[in-house]
Amino acid sequence: MTERRTYSYLGPAGTFTEAALDQVPEARGHVWKPVHNVGEALADVLSGASDAAMIAIENSIDGGVSTTQDALANNPGLRIVGEYLVRVNFVLVAQPGAKLEDVRVVAAHPVAYAQCHSWLEEHLPEHAHVPAASNVASALGLLDGSLPADAAIAAPGIVQHQELEVLAEQIGDNDNAVTRFVLVSRTTAPGEPTGADKTSLIVELPDDRPGALLEMLEQFSTRGINLSLIESxxxxxxxxxxxxxxxxxxxxxxxRMADALLGIRRFSPRVVFLGSYPRADRRIVQYPERYADEIFVEARDWLRGLIAGEPDED
Structure with a gap:
C-alpha cells in the first residue's frame, strides 16, 4: 500500500496555487494541506509536516515574488523539484445584489491587485485597496465581514464554491498573464537531466565594487549558459x-553548468543551490556546440595529461 504524502499549498480551495498543485501527477490522491502563507508552507516541509509545498515564485506581470525569494534564501535545507505554469485572470466579485458603482474598497492579494491595476484605475478610479492573504481569502473576507471591503478580486473559479455576484470578468490587465509555481521539498539529490532543465540559485556578491555584478554574470556567459531570470x-x-x-x-x-557553479562558488561568499529540475514548458535548452559536455571533458583530460607529464598530441 502506497504511503500517503502531504502537500502544503496556499489555501483555501480554489486558489491558483491549488491549480498548480493539480498539475503534479504524484500529488493526486494524497493529502493537500492549505496554509496561510509561504513561510508556513516551507516550515511544514522543513519540519516534516509536509513532504513538499507548492509556492508561487514569479509572475509575468509583476516579476519575482519577493516573499518567496527571501524565504528560500533564509531557510536552508530546501530544494525545488519542479515548476508549473498557471494562466491567470480575475473577476471582481461582491455580495449578491451589489453593483459596480457602489464599490469603494476592494480586497485583493497584492500580486492580483497589481495585475488588475489598469482596469481598476479606469473603472474604479477612487477605490481603496485592502490586502488579503490570497485570492480566495479576499472573497471569503468579503463574505464573513473580516475584510472591510465592498468587492474582492478573485479567481473565476471562486463562484463554484461561494455565493457571490460577479461584477466584472476578465479584469486582468494582460490576457497572457502567467504565474510560475515551484514544488519545494527537503534537500534531495537532483533528478536526472532531461535536456529541458533549469537550475535556480541565489548568489551574494563578495563586495560592492565596480564590475562585481559583471564578474558574476561572466561565470555563465563564458560557458554558454543563458540566464532566464536575474533579480536582486x-x-x-x-x-x-x-x-x-x-x-x-x-x-x-x-x-558547462557544473563548471559555472564551481566558478560561482569561488567568486561568491554565499551560494544557495535551489535545485535543477525540468522546465515547465519542456523546451529543450539550446547552446553553441563549443560548450558541449565532451568539450569540457576533453579539456579536463588534457589538463590532467599535462600534470601527469604525458606527451602532447597534435
Missing amino acids: RPIGDELGRYRFVLDADGHIHDE
Whole structure:
C-alpha cells in the first residue's frame, strides 16, 4: 500500500496555487494541506509536516515574488523539484445584489491587485485597496465581514464554491498573464537531466565594487549558459548589499553548468543551490556546440595529461 504524502499549498480551495498543485501527477490522491502563507508552507516541509509545498515564485506581470525569494534564501535545507505554469485572470466579485458603482474598497492579494491595476484605475478610479492573504481569502473576507471591503478580486473559479455576484470578468490587465509555481521539498539529490532543465540559485556578491555584478554574470556567459531570470534582493544587513536570484538554462549534471557553479562558488561568499529540475514548458535548452559536455571533458583530460607529464598530441 502506497504511503500517503502531504502537500502544503496556499489555501483555501480554489486558489491558483491549488491549480498548480493539480498539475503534479504524484500529488493526486494524497493529502493537500492549505496554509496561510509561504513561510508556513516551507516550515511544514522543513519540519516534516509536509513532504513538499507548492509556492508561487514569479509572475509575468509583476516579476519575482519577493516573499518567496527571501524565504528560500533564509531557510536552508530546501530544494525545488519542479515548476508549473498557471494562466491567470480575475473577476471582481461582491455580495449578491451589489453593483459596480457602489464599490469603494476592494480586497485583493497584492500580486492580483497589481495585475488588475489598469482596469481598476479606469473603472474604479477612487477605490481603496485592502490586502488579503490570497485570492480566495479576499472573497471569503468579503463574505464573513473580516475584510472591510465592498468587492474582492478573485479567481473565476471562486463562484463554484461561494455565493457571490460577479461584477466584472476578465479584469486582468494582460490576457497572457502567467504565474510560475515551484514544488519545494527537503534537500534531495537532483533528478536526472532531461535536456529541458533549469537550475535556480541565489548568489551574494563578495563586495560592492565596480564590475562585481559583471564578474558574476561572466561565470555563465563564458560557458554558454543563458540566464532566464536575474533579480536582486537586499540582504538586509546594510545598504548596498544585495543577493541575486538566478534561473540558468541547464542542469547541474551538464558539464558547462557544473563548471559555472564551481566558478560561482569561488567568486561568491554565499551560494544557495535551489535545485535543477525540468522546465515547465519542456523546451529543450539550446547552446553553441563549443560548450558541449565532451568539450569540457576533453579539456579536463588534457589538463590532467599535462600534470601527469604525458606527451602532447597534435
